Amino acid sequence: xxxxxxxxxxxxxxxxxxxxxxxxxxxxxxxxxxxxxxxxxxxxxxxxxxxxxxxxxxxxxxxxxxxxxxxxxxxxxxxxxxxxxxxxxxxxxxxxxxxxxxxxxxxxxxxxxxxxxxxxxxxxxxxxxxxxxxxxxxxxxxxxxxxxxxxxxxxxxxxxxxxxxxxxxxxxxxxxxxxxxxxxxxxxxxxxxxxxxxxxxxxxxxxxxxxxxxxxxxxxxxxxxxxxxxxxxxxxxxxxxxxxxxxxxxxxxxxxxxxxxxxxxxxxxxxxxxxxxxxxxxxxxxxxxxxxxxxxxxxxx
Amino acid sequence: xxxxxxxxxxxxxxxxxxxxxxxxxxxxxxxxxxxxxxxxxxxxxxxxxxxxxxxxxxxxxxxxxxxxxxxxxxxxxxxxxxxxxxxxxxxxxxxxxxxxxxxxxxxxxxxxxxxxxxxxxxxxxxxxxxxxxxxxxxxxxxxxxxxxxxxxxxxxxxxxxxxxxxxxxxxxxxxxxxxxxxxxxxxxxxxxxxxxxxxxxxxxxxxxxxxxxxxxxxxxxxxxxxxxxxxxxxxxxxxxxxxxxxxxxxxxxxxxxxxxxxxxxxxxxxxxxxxxxxxxxxxxxxxxxxxxxxxxxxxxxxxxxxxxxxxxxxxxxxxxx
Amino acid sequence: xxxxxxxxxxxxxxxxxxxxxxxxxxxxxxxxxxxxxxxxxxxxxxxxxxxxxxxxxxxxxxxxxxxxxxxxxxxxxxxxxxxxxxxxxxxxxxxxxxxxxxxxxxxxxxxxxxxxxxxxxxxxxxxxxxxxxxxxxxxxxxxxxxxxxxxxxxxxxxxxxxxxxxxxxxxxxxxxxxxxxxxxxxxxxxxxxxxxxxxxxxxxxxxxxxxxxxxxxxxxxxxxxxxxxxxxxxxxxxxxxxxxxxxxxxxxxxxxxxxxxxxxxxxxxxxxxxxxxxxxxxxxxxxxxxxxxxxxxxxxxxxxxxxxxxxxxxxxxx
Ligand SMILES: Nc1ncnc2c1ncn2[C@@H]1O[C@H](COP(=O)(O)OP(=O)(O)O)[C@@H](O)[C@H]1O
Ligand SMILES: [Mg+2]
Numbered sequence: 001x002x003x004x005x006x007x008x009x010x011x012x013x014x015x016x017x018x019x020x021x022x023x024x025x026x027x028x029x030x031x032x033x034x035x036x037x038x039x040x041x042x043x044x045x046x047x048x049x050x051x052x053x054x055x056x057x058x059x060x061x062x063x064x065x066x067x068x069x070x071x072x073x074x075x076x077x078x079x080x081x082x083x084x085x086x087x088x089x090x091x092x093x094x095x096x097x098x099x100x101x102x103x104x105x106x107x108x109x110x111x112x113x114x115x116x117x118x119x120x121x122x123x124x125x126x127x128x129x130x131x132x133x134x135x136x137x138x139x140x141x142x143x144x145x146x147x148x149x150x151x152x153x154x155x156x157x158x159x160x161x162x163x164x165x166x167x168x169x170x171x172x173x174x175x176x177x178x179x180x181x182x183x184x185x186x187x188x189x190x191x192x193x194x195x196x197x198x199x200x201x202x203x204x205x206x207x208x209x210x211x212x213x214x215x216x217x218x219x220x221x222x223x224x225x226x227x228x229x230x231x232x233x234x235x236x237x238x239x240x241x242x243x244x245x246x247x248x249x250x251x252x253x254x255x256x257x258x259x260x261x262x263x264x265x266x267x268x269x270x271x272x273x274x275x276x277x278x279x280x281x282x283x284x285x286x287x288x289x290x291x292x293x294x295x296x297x298x299x300x301x
Numbered sequence: 302x303x304x305x306x307x308x309x310x311x312x313x314x315x316x317x318x319x320x321x322x323x324x325x326x327x328x329x330x331x332x333x334x335x336x337x338x339x340x341x342x343x344x345x346x347x348x349x350x351x352x353x354x355x356x357x358x359x360x361x362x363x364x365x366x367x368x369x370x371x372x373x374x375x376x377x378x379x380x381x382x383x384x385x386x387x388x389x390x391x392x393x394x395x396x397x398x399x400x401x402x403x404x405x406x407x408x409x410x411x412x413x414x415x416x417x418x419x420x421x422x423x424x425x426x427x428x429x430x431x432x433x434x435x436x437x438x439x440x441x442x443x444x445x446x447x448x449x450x451x452x453x454x455x456x457x458x459x460x461x462x463x464x465x466x467x468x469x470x471x472x473x474x475x476x477x478x479x480x481x482x483x484x485x486x487x488x489x490x491x492x493x494x495x496x497x498x499x500x501x502x503x504x505x506x507x508x509x510x511x512x513x514x515x516x517x518x519x520x521x522x523x524x525x526x527x528x529x530x531x532x533x534x535x536x537x538x539x540x541x542x543x544x545x546x547x548x549x550x551x552x553x554x555x556x557x558x559x560x561x562x563x564x565x566x567x568x569x570x571x572x573x574x575x576x577x578x579x580x581x582x583x584x585x586x587x588x589x590x591x592x593x594x595x596x597x598x599x600x601x602x603x604x605x606x607x608x609x610x611x612x613x614x615x616x617x618x619x620x621x622x
Numbered sequence: 623x624x625x626x627x628x629x630x631x632x633x634x635x636x637x638x639x640x641x642x643x644x645x646x647x648x649x650x651x652x653x654x655x656x657x658x659x660x661x662x663x664x665x666x667x668x669x670x671x672x673x674x675x676x677x678x679x680x681x682x683x684x685x686x687x688x689x690x691x692x693x694x695x696x697x698x699x700x701x702x703x704x705x706x707x708x709x710x711x712x713x714x715x716x717x718x719x720x721x722x723x724x725x726x727x728x729x730x731x732x733x734x735x736x737x738x739x740x741x742x743x744x745x746x747x748x749x750x751x752x753x754x755x756x757x758x759x760x761x762x763x764x765x766x767x768x769x770x771x772x773x774x775x776x777x778x779x780x781x782x783x784x785x786x787x788x789x790x791x792x793x794x795x796x797x798x799x800x801x802x803x804x805x806x807x808x809x810x811x812x813x814x815x816x817x818x819x820x821x822x823x824x825x826x827x828x829x830x831x832x833x834x835x836x837x838x839x840x841x842x843x844x845x846x847x848x849x850x851x852x853x854x855x856x857x858x859x860x861x862x863x864x865x866x867x868x869x870x871x872x873x874x875x876x877x878x879x880x881x882x883x884x885x886x887x888x889x890x891x892x893x894x895x896x897x898x899x900x901x902x903x904x905x906x907x908x909x910x911x912x913x914x915x916x917x918x919x920x921x922x923x924x925x926x927x928x929x930x931x932x933x934x935x936x937x938x939x940x
Contacts, residue, residue, distance in 0.1 A: 196771040198758040200785040214775040260440040297818025
C-alpha cells in the first residue's frame with residue numbers, strides 16, 4: 001500500500017519538475033516497479049500455495065466455530081467443526097464413508113468416462129458432417145438445459161434400479177456440456193494454424209487427433225471441469241432418489257440416511273468428504289493444465 | 302368444481318361441531334402446517350381444501366406446505382419453521398430418542414401396511430440376494446416392519462437390509478409393475494395397485510405389531526403451550542374431518558380428489574378411504590410396541606414407557622398405546 | 623459474368639482469414655462488390671512490357687514449375703461478391719524466386735492460397751508441376767505472416783519433425799532432418815523450447831525450417847517477415863537468401879515491400895489494384911545490387927507501376 005503511494009507522489013513531483021522547465025532531465029531513470037509483496041519477506045503471495053490454502057481453510061473453520069459459539073444452532077440441525085471432524089474420522093475408521101465414497105466414485109468415474117467419450121464422438125461427428133452437426137446442435141439444445149436427474153425415471157425403466165441407470169444419467173449430464181465446450185474449442189482454433197496443418201497434408205483423423213484436440217484443449221479442460229461439477233451433482237441427486245441399504249449405498253445415500261437418522265455430524269462428514277474430493281480433483285486438473293496448456297502458452301496459469 | 306362445493310356444503314352442515322366458531326373468531330397469530338403428498342394425510346388435506354381453519358379463525362394466518370420428504374418436515378419443525386408436522390411412527394420415535402422434543406398432537410389414522418411381492422417369492426426364505434424390496438426411507442415405519450419380519454422369519458433383524466431399496470411410493474409402484482423390483486412395502490393405494498398388478502401380500506404390519514398409527518400430527522410443546530386456543534380449533538377440525546371420512550366417505554373422497562386436482566379419481570379415493578386396511582381415528586396406536594422393538598434392535602437408545610410421555614393434552618383420555 | 627464464384631474449399635480456412643484491415647465484411651468491400659462483378663473481364667494485363675521485363679507468355683516447358691493462366695478469384699460475401707483477382711497470368715521456373723508485389727488488398731494472399739490449394743479459382747487455370755487440380759499439400763509448403771502458424775503444444779524440434787512423420791519418415795530420420803534444418807536456420811539451441819517462448823523472428827525461422835524440411839518443390843511465403851521489426855527483418859532476409867542459394871528451392875514470395883522484392887527476387891510480378899491483373903513483370907537477376915545504377919531505375923519503375931495503379935501508396939513500402 002505505502003509503496004504505491006510513494007510512487008504516485010514521486011510521479012507528481014517529477015511532473016512538476018517537467019513543467020517547471022529549467023531543471024528538466026532529458027533522461028529519467030525508469031520507475032522502479034514494485035510488484036506487491038516484493039518488499040516484505042513474509043508477504044501473502046510469496047507463501048507456498050499449499051500454505052496459503054491451508055490458512056484460508058483455517059480461517060473458514062474458525063468462522064464456522066465462531067458461528068457455533070455465538071449462535072448455538074440446534075445440534076439436530078447443524079454441527080460444529082469438532083463434532084464433524086470426529087464423525088469424519090470415525091466414518092473413515094469404520095469403513096462406512098470409505099465404502100460409500102468408493103461406490104459413488106466408481107459410478108461417477110464410469111459415467112463421466114462414458115459421457116466424455118460421447119461428448120468427443122458427438123463433437124467429431126459435428127465436425128466432419130453436416131448431418132452430425134444438425135443432430136448434435138439439436139440434441140445439445142434440447143438436453144443440456146434439462147436437469148439430468150429428470151431423466152432418471154426413464155433410465156430406471158431402461159436399465160433397472162441399478163448403477164447402470166445412474167451411469168446413464170451421469171453420462172447424459174456430462175456429454176452435452178462436454179460437446180458444447182469441445183466444439184467451441186474446435187471452431188475457435190486459429191485459422192492460420194488450421195491452414196498450416198492442412199498444408200502439411202493433415203486429414204480427418206490426424207487433423208482431429210493432432211491439431212483440433214490439442215488446440216481445443218483449454219476449452220476441453222473447462223468442459224471437463226463443468227462436467228465434473230454436473231456429474232457430482234447428478235450422482236448425489238440420483239443417490240438421494242434411490243439408494244441401496246445394507247452398506248452398498250454411495251455418499252449421497254450416506255448423507256441422506258444420516259439425515260434421516262438425525263446424525264447431523266455424519267451429514268457434515270459426508271459433505272466434507274465431497275469437498276475434499278472436489279479440492280483434490282481441482283488440484284489434479286490444475287496440475288494437468290500447468291503441464292499442458294499453461295506450459296504451451298495457450299492459457300495463463 | 303361445483304360438485305366439490307356442494308360436497309363441502311353438505312359436509313359442513315352435517316359434520317361440523319358448531320361450538321368452535323363463536324369462541325375462536327378473535328384469535329390472532331400464525332400457523333404453518335406441513336403435509337406430504339399421500340392419502341395418509343387426508344384429514345389435514347380435507348381441512349386445507351375446505352378452508353375450515355380460515356373460516357374458524359379468520360384472524361390466524363394459516364400456511365399449508367406440501368413437502369416431499371419426511372426429513373424436510375423434521376428439519377422444519379426443529380428449526381421452528383413448521384408448527385404442525387406430520388409423519389410416521391418410526392421417525393417420531395427416532396426424533397424423540399434424539400431429543401427433538403416433539404409430542405403427538407393427533408393421530409391421522411391407522412393403516413395396515415402390506416409387503417407385496419412377486420409371485421415367485423412365496424416365503425421370506427425364498428427371497429434371494431438379488432431380489433429388491435422398496436421402502437420409502439431408511440427410517441420409515443416400513444423399514445422397521447421389514448426388520449421385524451426379518452427377525453421373526455429369518456431370525457436376524459438385519460437379514461434383509463441388503464435387499465432394501467429406497468424409493469418413493471409412486472416410483473416403487475412403477476418399478477414393481479415393470480419388474481425392476483420384486484417387492485414393495487409402501488402404503489395405500491399403492492399396495493392395492495401392486496396386488497392388482499399381480500403381486501401378493503407376504504406379510505402385513507398388523508400381524509407383526511398389531512394396529513398402529515400410520516401418520517400423526519406432531520407439535521412442539523412450546524408452540525402448543527403458547528397457542529392453546531389455535532391448537533384446540535385445529536384438533537376440533539381434525540375430529541370433524543375424521544367424522545367426515547368415517548361417516549361420509551363419498552363426500553370425503555370428492556374433496557380429496559379435488560385436493561389432488563384430478564390426479565386421483567373420486568372412485569379411487571373412495572376405494573382408498575373405505576379400504577379395510579385403513580381406520581380413521583385421532584387416537585395414536587402402536588407407539589409403545591414399535592418403540593420397544595426399535596430399542597431392542599439398537600436403533601434408538603430410549604423408548605417411551607407410557608403414551609403420556611409422548612402425547613399432548615389433546616390426546617389425554619383417548620386411550621392410545 | 624462470373625457464373626462460378628471462387629469456392630472456398632472444404633475446411634473453410636480462407637473464410638476465417640481475417641488478417642489485415644481488408645477483412646470480410648469490410649463495408650468498402652461490400653459496397654464495391656456488384657460493380658466489380660460487372661467489370662470481371664475488365665482491364666487486360668499489359669503485354670507491352672519494359673525492356674527488362676521477362677516475357678510472361680512463354681509456352682510451358684520442362685523448366686516451368688508453376689503457371690497461371692487468366693486466373694480469376696472472387697469471394698462471395700453474404701450480400702455481395704468481392705472480385706479480388708481479375709486476371710492473373712504468369713509463369714514460374716523451377717528454382718526460381720518469384721516475388722509477388724502489389725498494394726494492400728490487391729489479392730496477393732488470395733493468389734498464394736489458390737496456388738497452395740486452399741482456394742479454387744472461379745476462372746482460369748493454375749498448373750503446378752503438370753497438375754491443375756490442386757489440393758493443399760506439403761509439396762507447396764507455406765510460410766504464413768502470422769506467428770501462430772506453429773503448433774503451440776509441440777517443441778520447436780517437434781514442430782519441424784512432426785510433419786515429416788506425417789509424410790512418412792521414420793522417427794529417427796525425421797528427428798535428424800529436423801535437427802539439420804534447425805541448424806541451418808540457427809535454431810539448434812532453441813530446439814526444446816515451446817513456440818510461446820520464442821521471439822517473433824525465431825517463430826518465423828521455425829516455420830521456414832518446418833517448410834524447408836519437407837523438401838517441397840516450392841516454398842510459398844506470404845509476407846513472412848511482415849510482422850517483424852526492421853532489424854530482424856533484414857537479418858532474416860539475408861538468411862533466407864543464403865538458405866535459398868544453398869537449397870535452390872523455388873520460392874513464391876508475397877510482399878508489399880519493393881526493397882524486399884529487389885533483395886530476394888529473381889523476378890518481380892507487380893499486381894494492380896483489385897480486381898487485379900499483372901501490371902508488369904520485372905527481371906532483377908542481371909542487376910548487380912543496390913550499387914548498380916540500374917537498381918535505382920528499376921526501383922523507380924516499380925514505384926511508378928504501383929503508384930500508377932494505386933493513388934494510395936500506404937500499402938507499399940519503397
Ligand atoms: N476470406 C475473405 N472473404 C472475403 N473477402 C476476402 C477474403 N480474403 C480476402 N478478401 C478480399 O479480397 C481482396 C484481396 O485480399 P488479399 O488477397 O488478402 O489481399 P493482399 O494479400 O494483397 O493484401 C481484398 O479486397 C480482401 O478484402
Ligand atoms: Mg495479404
